[in-house]
Amino acid sequence: MSGAPAERYERLFTPMALGRREVKNRIAFPAMITGLGAGNRPTERTVAAYARTAAGGAGMVVSEALAVHPTSEPKPFALVTYDPAGWDGFARIAEAVEREDCRMIGQLYHLGRSQLWTTGDARPMGPSALPDFYSGTMPRVMSHGDIAMLTEAFAHSAAMLAARGFSGVELHAAHGHLLSLFLSPWSNHREDAYGGDVTGRTRFLREVIEAIRAATGPDFVVGLKMPGDEGVRGGLRPADAAALFTRVQEGAPVDYVCFAQGTIAPSFGDHVPDMHYPPTPYLDLQRELRAAAGGVPVVAVGRVRSAAEAETTLRSGAADLVALGRALVADPDLPRKARARQEEQIRPGVYCNACWGEVHAGRPAACPVNPGFGLTAQEAAPAAAASARRVTVVGGGVAGLEAARAAADRGHRVTLLAGPRLGGRTRAESRLPGRGDLGRLVVSQEEAARRAGVEVVLGAQAREADVLATAPDAVVLATGARMRPPAALVGTGINDYLATPAGPASGTAVILGEDDGAAVCALAELRASRHPRTVLLTPRLAPAETVPYTSRLGVHRRLSAARVEVVTGAAARGLDGTTLHYENLFTGDPATVDGVGQVVWATARIPVDDLYGPLRRRGLAVHRVGDAHAPATLLTALTQARTVAEEL
Ligand SMILES: Cc1cc2nc3c(=O)[nH]c(=O)nc-3n(C[C@H](O)[C@H](O)[C@H](O)COP(=O)(O)O)c2cc1C
Structure with missing residues (x-):
């Protein structure tokens, strides 16, 4: 403008x-x-x-x-x-x-x-x-x-x-x-x-x-x-x-x-x-x-x-x-x-x-996008590194972008090896209903990394040789996490929740929400807009228990408005044709959802850090941040990425 x-x-x-x-x-x-x-x-x-x-x-x-x-x-x-x-x-x-x-x-x-x-x-x-x-x-x-x-x-x-x-x-x-x-x-x-x-x-x-x-x-x-x-x-x-x-x-x-x-x-x-x-x-x-x-x-x-x-x-x-x-x-x-x-x-x-x-x-307010909240301008300014080092960050999700930008702000020469696109799972999540502001975060992080002088290399997922080719003094792994298909359902052709399920929207949609955060609940809403019936199974007492209270209320309101049926204290035990079998975790009683047209799973995330061992054996200083360290919230991931960058 x-x-x-x-x-x-x-x-x-x-x-x-x-x-x-x-x-x-x-x-x-x-x-x-x-x-x-x-x-x-x-x-x-x-x-x-x-x-x-x-x-x-x-x-x-x-x-x-x-x-x-x-x-x-x-x-x-x-x-x-x-x-x-x-x-x-x-x-x-x-x-x-x-x-x-x-x-x-x-x-x-x-x-x-x-x-x-x-x-x-x-x-x-x-x-x-x-x-x-x-x-x-x-x-x-x-x-x-x-x-x-x-x-x-x-x-x-x-x-x-x-x-x-x-x-x-x-x-x-x-x-x-x-x-x-x-x-x-x-x-x-x-x-x-x-x-x-x-x-x-x-x-x-x-x-x-x-x-x-x-x-x-x-x-x-x-x-x-x-x-x-x-x-x-x-x-x-x-x-x-x-x-x-x-x-x-x-x-x-x-x-x-x-x-x-x-x-x-x-x-x-x-x-x-x-x-x-x-x-x-x-x-x-x-x-x-x-x-x-x-x-x-x-x-x-x-x-x-x-x-x-x-x-x-x-x-x-x-x-x-x-x-x-x-x-x-x-x-x-x-x-x-x-x-x-x-x-x-x-x-x-x-x-x-x-x-x-x-x-x-009961803790001080904190903001994922503002590490300086509660600090003086002087304290919030990045401390210049004692000596400029070559830092290679692997992974272009929000944690990788943050670590790269924060390291570059301190004067390090930073190369970011990312996949075909920046933003990782956060960008994918931003396409779900109501999650769009996450896309603004990715765009601003990209912009900030560019301004800080980070060299961004987009391509295939980096291998050990790609990292070594950058001759790093230190490596930050921000390679994210993956979800493991639920053991009871392996081989049944069901979908990871971020791979937007295609196919006819007939029959009941079932979401296996071991991870039942705001994004997964947003997916439930999306499915409910396409299927005649949508069921969300969660092992917890209620969905979205990890979501801040002021936002959790909205999750419940939207799930109710979308007529998503929530089954709490439940875990899937198998899929037999169009019948999903699950168990009540409190009583052990079996139960079913019939007429299933689609099953989508969102399980707990497992860190992807395959490069950690090999790079360490090369004698390199290797740090893990974000989901690659321990899958958690946006606030945790970005805070940790900055902390690591401050220690380089
Ligand atoms: C962490 C937090 C603390 C808040 N504390 C107060 C408060 O002490 N008094 C108040 O009137 N509103 C409080 N609010 C509400 C804000 O004043 C404001 O009305 C609300 O955040 C909406 O404005 P925003 O969309 O620009 O953030 C708080 C909001 C947040 C997020």
Whole structure:
């Protein structure tokens, strides 16, 4: 695409007023739990992560959700506002971000009835005695005393952040946390002044806003993140959201609003739409809500993947600011690079939700495509190698590309021996329904390897002689993995799941999902669109157990919508004509699927590292990365590829 930045991103890089402050452009970083804290306080890593995002050129950064009261039961890596030991850390975050002429906004919340990390002896609170979908916990119904106590906690927190140099706060009244539980008739069944109609359900929120206004000055920005569509029966829909927001503005106006989707219910994945959602899935919804927002600046959020998509969002009238969350986790320099028209250098997010997966597992957020997340720019810069060596990487999948690029960035002379095409199984997987963003990753890796000076040799699968011909000082094997046909079915002419099965789509399709990750479930969807009946057999308690929770919900939704029959705790025992025999692993009972037209298998992967022994015997330093080392996730494969490259 052509045009100077001013033309291409005419809206995106235009300043605007936010309350009485100014933001230099329309790019916001939304609240994202980094998990980089310790003892509930910001660490060096927390400060570095925010400083890094601001240095990349965003106009506004919203902090991760900060718990305002101990009853919110945060994990030690999550941040809280009520412990004075953390207040210096907040001052450092504000200083580091505002120094970049970027507005630092603190997001305030209370988890409410949801227990994201523990289901132990926590005492969750909520408006009504209704259980949390995620953890199953039943909250204590809040008294008026509890409401007053937390209102004060919100106000104290805002005053503390104002005194530490924050430009404002954002109230987290979305995603099923406490303030949103009060807003929604789905979760608020109260019959007192804090429930019932729009006035009652907004009362707690309005009291919080009023208390914050009273505790801070007129220049302090107060923003709101609230549900636009909860996506649950009996919950808030866009028209309800518009009515609620109008009521809030009448009594306790805010300076901006962000309408978020989903709540802690089967719709929870909607708040972090993964690669299976279309790009900018909420554009129409946001346009509709902005029209109802009465001129208050609206921040659009949700799978806006690039500066171009952000500009389109602005031009379509859906927003005044656009939040780019996972896009900036993947590459915080996106704003700066877009402005300089270096779009091809932007690392695209893959929307795999590995970041949420890590956080839910109690670990710091991590991103497969951004090794530098949580590091300072200095730390993230590749350390030059002590001496430039000849490094040969065998295998052009994502791990091989990553190792090659990372080694070349350190000054090594790198040759990449790949098969006929780059991208390996990830490229093949990207052709399955909803997996397309993986293709963007491969393209950007190819581009990055080229820029780093990697010599790419495409051809047949490399043999020992091919590797030796490159006269390497060190070899990295990224030769991937293969799936072994299930022993019970060898010789029956069934298909590996990535070899898209051809042939007539008659009869029942059976997928043997020993590997039942998101890709295999996507294949089940594909088969279901072609066969009258599709059955997925998994040995586990449920399919996709290894997929991050926020994406697993979508897997289940799609399997249900596609009418895929899931048989859990099952293993195939044989195929007899059109009858598949399997066993219930808990009882040992035999069972069958009849009328089978197609069987596809996805078994656990076995590393392909045949070259390892022979090359070692030649005295070469040989490293294995990615699936060739141990088949695992994209995050593990890419992290390990970089680690090996750093040790060369
Ligand atoms: C790891 C992770 C942590 C998040 N933490 C928060 C949070 O603390 N508060 C919040 O309002 N939203 C949180 N979100 C949601 C984001 O603010 C944002 O709404 C969502 O990621 C969609 O935007 P994106 O498609 O640009 O990533 C989180 C999302 C992720 C992936």
